[in-house]
Amino acid sequence: MRTPTKISPLRQRMIEDMVARNLVQGTQRGHIAACKLFAAYLGRSPETATPDDVRKFQLHLIASGKSIHNRNRIMTGVKFLLKVTMRRHDLAAEIYHLREPQKIAVVLAPDEVERVIGHAPGMKARVMLSIGYGCGLRGGEVTRLRVRDIDREQHIIRVEWSKARGRRTAT
CATH class of the missing domain: 1.10.150 (DNA polymerase; domain 1)
Known part of the structure; x- marks a missing residue:
């Protein structure tokens, strides 16, 4: 103790x-x-x-x-x-903070995207990967998507529960 x-x-x-x-x-x-x-x-x-x-x-x-x-x-x-x-x-007042350099996102070539999606174990996983990569969604956002969140007429996806529980749209 x-x-x-x-x-x-x-x-x-x-x-x-x-x-x-x-x-x-x-x-x-x-x-x-x-x-x-x-x-x-x-x-x-x-x-x-x-x-x-x-x-x-x-x-x-x-x-x-x-x-x-x-x-x-x-x-x-x-x-x-x-x-x-x-x-x-x-x-x-003597204390200063530095900005971290912004990291550039890695963009895959179209054939690399096809290979990644092709390795998905099933249709559901392929659809989730396609939507996630194509719309720039985070993994958690893709898993919480519902059919009602997709507006086919306006070509947008409403993300109700994004990072920090905010809302956003993806096209």
Whole structure:
């Protein structure tokens, strides 16, 4: 059985701020882990951080080979600590986020599409693959399609339950 560890007042205040803002447990864990990394890098409490410390920490994350996604995630947790918990807007202003390069979708050649669809185990799977690829639907959207979602006169498919439970149409 683990013995309870003493939580610093700063960490306790951060936890209270996250709970007050109704952040989910996973987000809270991520923010706390990010702040632990920042404190470990500093070798002291984040309360003593300077703008130069924040800048150097971001450069440290780059040098350590962290992906853009991970750097942004870590800095979001640190920004919460600085801006919300510590109310140090001057330090939070030093944090920057990078846009991840957009990935280009792989477009198959017509003969490759035919081969993929030809390997489907049955007619139902071939139809689902054809509709999914031809209309640019996600797998989950194809599996939730109903006959009433297809408007043959207007040549559109209504996707009632797309990603994040939104609605969209495909032609």
